[in-house]
Amino acid sequence: MARQREYGEIPGYPEGTEFTNRKELADAGVHRPLQGGISGGKDGADSIAVSGGYPDDEDFGNEIIYTGQGGRDPATGKQVRDQELVLGNIGLVRSRLDNRLVRVIRGAHKGGKHAPERGYRYDGLFWVDDYWHDIGRDGYRIWRFRLVKLVPDSDSARRSVPASTRRTESVSSRIVRDRTVAEQVKAWHNSACQVCGTCLQTVAGPYAEGAHIQGLGRPHNGPDDESNMLCLCPNHHVLFDSGAIHIDDDFVVWDSIEQTRIGPLRRVSEHRIGLDFLRYHRQHYASPQDRAS
Incomplete structure (x- = not known):
């Protein structure tokens, strides 16, 4: 045993x-x-x-x-x-x-x-x-x-x-994040997840999470600004951080495990997302066979 x-x-x-x-x-x-x-x-x-x-x-x-x-x-x-x-x-x-x-x-x-x-x-x-x-x-x-x-x-x-x-x-020695950046991204999307569109409602108001695309800590050293952040629900935040989903250069969301297309990323004109950050995420977090997606 x-x-x-x-x-x-x-x-x-x-x-x-x-x-x-x-x-x-x-x-x-x-x-x-x-x-x-x-x-x-x-x-x-x-x-x-x-x-x-x-x-x-x-x-x-x-x-x-x-x-x-x-x-x-x-x-x-x-x-x-x-x-x-x-x-x-x-x-x-x-x-x-x-x-x-x-x-x-x-x-x-x-x-x-x-x-x-x-x-x-x-x-x-x-x-x-x-x-x-x-x-x-x-x-x-x-x-x-x-x-x-x-x-x-x-x-x-x-x-x-x-x-x-x-x-x-x-x-613990964790990176201090600028909360105003996350709040701005969430405001642009009305706290709706960019993957599924869900907007969680709590007694204190809507809830969403700001997810960095390229990590802030070493050795990633991504910037703490709006172009390096997504507005996600807790479920898709975990899936994105773990590499279970990724986003291609056409802003299409993919299931990295099943290698299937989930759908277009929800976007607004004010929020310009850096393609280099999406490529970095695919290269280091998505399933190895999906790095070129």
Whole structure:
């Protein structure tokens, strides 16, 4: 019987705990795979190990651009084929969709500014803030994940609550967005979704969401202006951000999974959408076979 995945902190192993080797990590339940960098599957991912194994990894301390697993030659460590959205990779996507926290373990490696000098160290809980695919340094498709650290407001308050029932008030290093940009886009569309036309009515008035087309955070660095934003309902915002739908240069919305045409994007003359941003979204978020759509 498969062992149930345990998310969040592991009692008895606070942030900063050091481990001599992977077996100690596995025995503690902090990171169970003895070799793999991702502990995850289609139900989600509970931990990752950052140890310098992939040249495309970028570690900024409280933010990590992490490379997915698969496609490497075990003898040379070089990428020799495209990565697929399976196993631990799909697990990190599931954790992003379900807002599950991931334990980050850093291992000692040459040039690792934030890595321990030896062995492994548990470095806290991180959100999976974004995911996309790209062409890596070795010329093959890789899946990339941006993880942002959860920074507790009160360590003492967190320790006073059992891990299984803990609710954490937190802040994290996320991009500050200009709310006036989103409000302008929503006003142009009368808060109606540009994909389905739905305008949600609440007791406080209409509700819609401003969705950036090219992400603001690194490494995307998209601009926070109206040409890089859509007005979407919550459902189509999730589908767009996850790459399940995309928009072609003729402003037609496509189902990236079924590869079928959904219909024209609803547009107004005031809202000029940048084609370069739509192309960027297709290249990095839509299903790989749909990048040229």
